[in-house]
Structures are given as structure tokens and as C-alpha cells.
Amino acid sequence: MAQHLPRRTFLRGAGGVVVALPILEIMLNGNGNALADGGIVPCRFLVSFDGGALGADGDPVHNLYAPDTVGTNYDLKTATMPLGDYGGIKSEVTIVSDLRVPYGLDPIPAGGWAADFHIQALGPLISGVRNSGTDDYGVNGPTADQVVADAIAGDTVFRSLAYQVQAAWYLTGSAPYGRDVISYRLDNGSLVPNPGQTSPRAAYMALFTGFEPPDPGDAAELTYELQKRRSVLDRVMKDIDGLMPKLGSADRVRMERHLDEIRDLEARLAAMPPGNTANCSMFPDPGADPAVGGENSGAGGEGYDVNAGWSDETTRARRFADLIHMAFTCDRTRSVAWLMTMAQSHMNIYPMTQIPYDLHELGHGGGNTSDMSVVRAWHIDHFAYLCAKLRDTPEGAGSVLDSCAMVHLNEAGHGFDPGSGNDNVTHSTENMCCLIAGRAGGLAAGQHVIGNGRHPVHVLNSAMRAVGVDKDLGEVTGVIDELFA
Helix, strand or coil, rough: CCCCCCCCCEEEEHHCEEEEEECCHEEEECCEEEEEECCCCCCCEEEECCCCCCCCCCCCCCCCCCCCCEEEECCCCCCCCCCCCCCHHHHHHHEEEEEEEEEEECCCCCCCCCCCCCCCCCCHHHHHCCCCCCCCCCCCCCCCHHHHHHHCCCCCCCCEEEEECCCCCCCCCCCCCCCCCEEEEECCEEECCCCCCCCCCHHHHHHHHHCCCCCCHHHHHHHHHHHHHHCHHHHHHHHHHHHHHHCCCHHHHHHHHHHHHHHHHHHHCCCCCCCCCCCCCCCCCCCCCCCCCCEEEHHHHHHHHCCCCCEEEEEEEHHHHHHHHHHHHHCCEEEEEEEECCCCCCCCCCHHCCEEEEEEHHHHHHHCCCHHHHHHHHHHHHHHHHHHHHHHEEEEEHHHHHHHEEEEEEEECEEEEEECCEEEEECCCCEEEEECCCCCHHEEECEEEEEECCCCHHHHHHHCCCCCCCCEEECCCCCHHHEEE
């Protein structure tokens, strides 16, 4: 009889360290399309968010995002150019253009917003539920990541994960007031925000330790190990040595790659310069993150401090992408909300554009649609990097990306703004675009689909169906059929 290994097999060490395994051949049936115990290979779901618009005020060019070509072999514009990298990852990523979040008064339309773009348009975009009135600036329904987590989390260690790349609000004399949250869950009938973790090191340790070793002595020992920067693998080496002889040659190669990825991630996290904040409730020094930059003293232009409002978000985004890859590969979670930049983001974009403005104000006079598209490309590059890592990670008869449905949203499009009555502006939910990647549930990858004015939530609904969640998000019903093979 063939030897099998349970999917829920972990490498355990002192101090509460737990290292999960990827899905190995020894855990699968003979066809490699299901677990040996009859269970299905899990699906994974992700929503990532770019807090900016596609075009600039006064520029008649709505975006440099939507391809000219419809269907497969679509062309790449400035915003989507990174999809041509990473071994041609565009063959795994679909672009959906001509999307629209409706707006209006008396009544406010289903899934729509009233007239004040910030932050009224955010809630309908991420929850599919309309504003309750002209003075409503909240989110009125659970978000897709939480609806999916309720349905497919199973016995994963983390029901869902929320990560945040932009490390601070950065605007002097103000606060985000909800612009920094894209994940909301229902708790006993009440809607509760689920803010993202901003420290890559704290997120890393949470994946492997949960921050709650059962014994205080173990906790102290783990803190000591962290201070010495020893690998978590050092603490589970006995289990590694016991497992390897049980594996076939392909699984040994897969395990060595998995362990190498953990070592590589640890090395890159340890190489970050010291930070001055961290969201760790247990360890006095959860590790080194990039330092959090100071606040912006102005929106942009002459006198703008190009060294403020920046916490090396490029490095932070890469580390979080590595962590999401690890969490999905090890089945630590099946649902992730990844906020790259906050809505109405005031992050400094000088490092990526050499233009002395923050992200939001770039569209209000600091640049044109071409400049805005360079910032969009920065976000899409990180999404593409994650997609490629998942594509290049074998699982069963295919890759981890084959079991994923991942959507990348933008806060705004470009066009008419009902609040100001102006056209060709950033405060608009006309002419929106988004990305969807993965092949879960028969998703047809690598094409350009025209949305014909449908809601971005129709894309989220399609991704939810792809991972087996037969529900609609909020008040927006139905899917986009063209997204499926």
C-alpha cells in the first residue's frame, strides 16, 4: 500500500514554533488532483487594493491601463507593463476594463455612492452596499475576503489575513478615518473593521508561532532566539530529519525548495534597516522593518520633502508578497486582504516617479495620466510578482496559482464626478479597471474583458464563485460570464 501523509502535518519545535508544509505528492491521490484522504486541494482568495485613480484632472486620456485588444494576447499600456515581466505573467492575468460604481441621489443606487467621493465611494467598491445617505461615510456590509473566509477557511490556522503595505497615513493634521481598512467582517450582527498588519516581521513570526507559546519559558526562549536571528528551521530540525526519509524524490526536491524559501525570506527580513514601530503584542523586538517615514508637510510641488512620507514601501510590499505566497502554499490561510496603499493615499511617490508629490495630489495638478500610470504600474508590479511566485510553485498536477482567484482593485477610475460636476477628473468611478488572476473554478486566464459598465463587485462575485462561494457581495448580483472558460 502506498504511504500517505496527512495534509495537516506540521514541523514543530520548542518555543511554540510551527512550520507548515506545502502540499506534497505523498499527500495526494494517484491523479494528483485531490488529497489522499478524499479531501479537495484548497482554493485561495485574495483582494489587493491600490488607493488611487487611473487618470489625472483635466487630462482627456482616461487611463493607460485598458488594452486596445480584446481577448487573449492583449497589448500592455504604461500601467500594466509589469505584466510582461516575470516570465510573461500576463498569460495568467485578466484585465477587466470599462467598469463603473454607480452614483446618484433620491435614491442612491444599489451598490452605489452619493456625491462626496472621499470616502463614500470606497464602501460600495469593497462591500457592494450603497451609502445609507449623503452623510454616510462608512462601509455597510462585509467585504469579499471575509465572506470567502466564512465559507472556505476550514481548519486553517488563520481564518483570514489582512496586510497593509503603506505604513502610515502621512498627512499632517489629519487621520485616515477608514481609508486604511479594506476588510470588514460581521461579528454577532455588527460590522467590525479588520485593519491590516503593517509590520512584515511581526506578520512573519505570526505565521510560524502565533505569538502564543503555551509555556512562558518557551516564550522567553523564542524571544532570545529572535534576538540572535536564528532561523525558525533550526528549531524544527529534528522533525525535518524525521520527515525527509519518508518522501519520494520529487517531494524531497519540493521540501528543499520550501525550506530554502523560508531561509531566503528570513534573510531578507533580517536585512531590513531598523524600524521605530511594530505591531507585536508579545515580543519587545519583533524584528527589523524599514523605518517609518515622517509626515508630509505639503501636498507636493516646490518645497515638498521628498524624504518624508515614505517607509520603503517597495521593500514592504515585496516582503508581504512573500508572506502571502508562504501562507497560501502552506495552507495557513485561504483568504487575504492586501492593502498596498490607502484610499486617498498621501504616500510619497517621488521614489517611483521622481515627481515631488504624494500619490493623491499627483492627480490634482502634479502630473498627467501618463504619470498616474507609472504609479499604477508600481502596484501592479507587486501583484504580478506574487502571481508569478504562485505560478512557479508546484502543487498537485499544476501550481498553487491554479487554485487561486485574486483580484486587484483601484480606488477610482477617471471621468465625471457628481460632487463637483466636472468631467475628466480623479474623483470618479467611471472608466474603472481591475485585474483578476488564477484558474480556480474554471477562470479563463490571460485575456482582456470589457465590462460594459458593470460594477467592479461583479468581478469580486466572479472570483468568489471561482473558489466555491455561491454568494453575491452586498447588493450587486451576478458574475461576468466572460471571465470563465
